[in-house]
Amino acid sequence: MIAAVVTNSVFGFLRFAVMLAVIEAGTRTVAGYEEPQLATFVWAGQGLIGVVLLWALPELAERIRTGDVIADLLRPIDPVWQLLAADLGRAGYAVLTRFVVPVVVGALVFDLYAPRRPITYALFLCSMLLATIVCFACRYLVNAAAYWLLDVRGPQTAWTLTSGIFGGLYFPVWFFPHAMAIALIVATPFPSVIQIPLDILVERGLPTVQLGLLGVQAGWVVALLALCRWVQWRGERKLVIQGG
Amino acid sequence: MTVIEAHGLRKEFTVRVKSGWLRRRTLRVAAVDGIALTVERGEMVGYIGPNGAGKSTTLKMLTGVLYPTAGQVRVCGLEPVPQRTRLARRIGVVFGQRSQLWWDLPLRDSFALLRHVYAVPATEHAGRLAHCRRLLDLDAFLDVPVRQLSLGQRMRGELTAALLHGPEVLFLDEPTIGLDVVSKQAVRAFLAALGAAGDTTIVLTTHDLADIKRLCRRLIVIDQGRIVHDGSLDELHARYGSRRRLVVDLDEPLAAPLALPGVTVESTQANGRRITYALDGTAAAGDLVSRLAEAAALRDISVLEPDIEDVVARLYARRATP
Incomplete structure (x- = not known):
């Protein structure tokens, strides 16, 4: 817990230093972000990693591999909902711990952008909730690959890379060409995890744009959870309880 | 039903x-x-x-x-x-080699969580838990995380967990x-x-x-x-012909062998003073004992129940040599 908060904060300094270098090479803005907006993007992003839990251990995959998943299947609730409920509880705790610390550290050292419209705070909280569910669903799908592969290191690495590059973690997706950024935001789930909540927080665009972004996230929530249910159903048909 | x-x-x-x-x-x-x-x-x-x-x-x-x-x-x-x-x-399920409890939670918390998972009314849950606590002696380790329980303690916890929703x-x-x-x-x-x-x-x-x-x-x-x-x-x-045995110790060997339906002599030791009889399903040990008591002075008797392990081992072995 403490290690995670310290690591997230240290990497906040590194990431923001890189961003500053990009800014200073040109004007005071980059890809449409002012310097304080970019500071918030980085520091709130460092906190958001812990809330959505971008890099969780593949626990479900391990339970499938060892056969312990049988305990989940014998509960009166579908495994997808069981794990989602547990993950939302975890995320609630992370908001109070892993999100707050990097944001406070960033605010002490840098000039962070504070939202001007009060509604933004509410929209950001909604967006963070949806981001948590999208991230959960993506991780679930990576884990569920174990029903077929048993070893999920491949999908896990693919998820870590793509979510970082196309999700807005390593740099905002607006650093890509404009059309590609829009395509990524609408047609892939990755920006719904990091990029969209942060864009809502730094008020990139009017409230209508913010609402539109929430709509994109909501669409991904529905689509991905449906996919999770379907994959789980297929996985159970395929299931061999390992280890007798 | x-x-x-x-x-x-x-x-x-x-x-x-x-x-x-x-x-x-x-x-x-x-x-x-x-x-x-x-x-x-x-x-x-x-x-x-x-x-x-x-x-x-x-x-x-x-x-x-x-x-x-x-x-x-x-x-x-x-x-x-x-x-x-x-x-x-x-249904309730216990797989002896797996656990349905939460590894890092104490039993008390696991049980509370299960109440919500199965949506059991609080009074029913409390009644069943109290019953299990008494019969399985859970109180000593109710607050210990599952990972620190011994296998025996954990298994008692597993049984309780499987029964809390009735x-x-x-x-x-x-x-x-x-x-x-x-x-x-x-x-x-x-x-x-x-x-x-x-x-x-x-x-x-x-x-x-x-x-x-x-x-x-x-x-x-x-x-x-x-x-x-x-x-x-x-x-x-x-079905698999397992038989009870009666071992008798006598003061003197029998003058003449006993003949009773369903009873056969399996072995004779100590110059005829210890006899092992095998009884099939129809024979009663009591008849044999009373006949023996008439014929000779009994010093000691013991009845050996057929061993279930033997029967099962025979059953399993039959498949090895079809």
Whole structure:
């Protein structure tokens, strides 16, 4: 817990230093972000990693591999909902711990952008909730690959890379060409995890744009959870309880 | 009322066998090969068989975790696989080699969480928990995280966890595996009390035949995916010719050998002063003892019950040499 908060904060300094270098090479803005907006993007992003839990251990995959998943299947609730409920509880705790610390550290050292419209705070909280569910669903799908592969290191690495590059973690997706950024935001789930909540927080665009972004996230929530249910159903048909 | 009903239940697994440098052959292996059984409400059934006979596979199909390859099965009137989550509310399951408790939580918290998972009313939950705490002696370790419990303690916790929602059927897969004598006795006594209450149907797989002797009137023996015996322990003995023995120590050897129907002399030792008789199902030990008492001065007698392990070992061995 403490290690995670310290690591997230240290990497906040590194990431923001890189961003500053990009800014200073040109004007005071980059890809449409002012310097304080970019500071918030980085520091709130460092906190958001812990809330959505971008890099969780593949626990479900391990339970499938060892056969312990049988305990989940014998509960009166579908495994997808069981794990989602547990993950939302975890995320609630992370908001109070892993999100707050990097944001406070960033605010002490840098000039962070504070939202001007009060509604933004509410929209950001909604967006963070949806981001948590999208991230959960993506991780679930990576884990569920174990029903077929048993070893999920491949999908896990693919998820870590793509979510970082196309999700807005390593740099905002607006650093890509404009059309590609829009395509990524609408047609892939990755920006719904990091990029969209942060864009809502730094008020990139009017409230209508913010609402539109929430709509994109909501669409991904529905689509991905449906996919999770379907994959789980297929996985159970395929299931061999390992280890007798 | 019939609680469990299965016909022609079958489960095949695909096994890949190396058959050359880069070649693999795919084999279909039937772990369960056409099982039919019915279990009535309140019955306590022992399900035994050698390793790999298909016991756990059957249990997993009955609980809805594994898809049967063929056959019909109904538990509590539900189809286990399509209605698994509904069925889960009405059954309790303990797999001796797995845990359904939360590794890092104390039992007290696990039980509280299970109340919400199964949506059990608080008073019902409290009543059942109090009952289990008393009978299974849980109080000493209720606040210890599951990861720190001994196997015996954990198993008592698992049993409680499986019963807190008041299941109609309890499936136990080797619940006494790896337990010490005291813990085994605690678990058996608890299950015996539960079975005697008559509300809960219990299906138990085990390798420990003392479990069966103590608990189950009905015994199903499975081998190579097929049922080879379904009946009482006595019927098993009768069918496989196991016999009770009577060992007598006499002051003097018998003047003339005794002739009683169903009784044969198995061995004679100490110049005829110790005789071992074998009694088949029809002979009564009492008749033999009274005849002996008339004929000679008895010093000591002992009756040896037929050993269930012998019968089962013979049963298993029959398959090795068909």
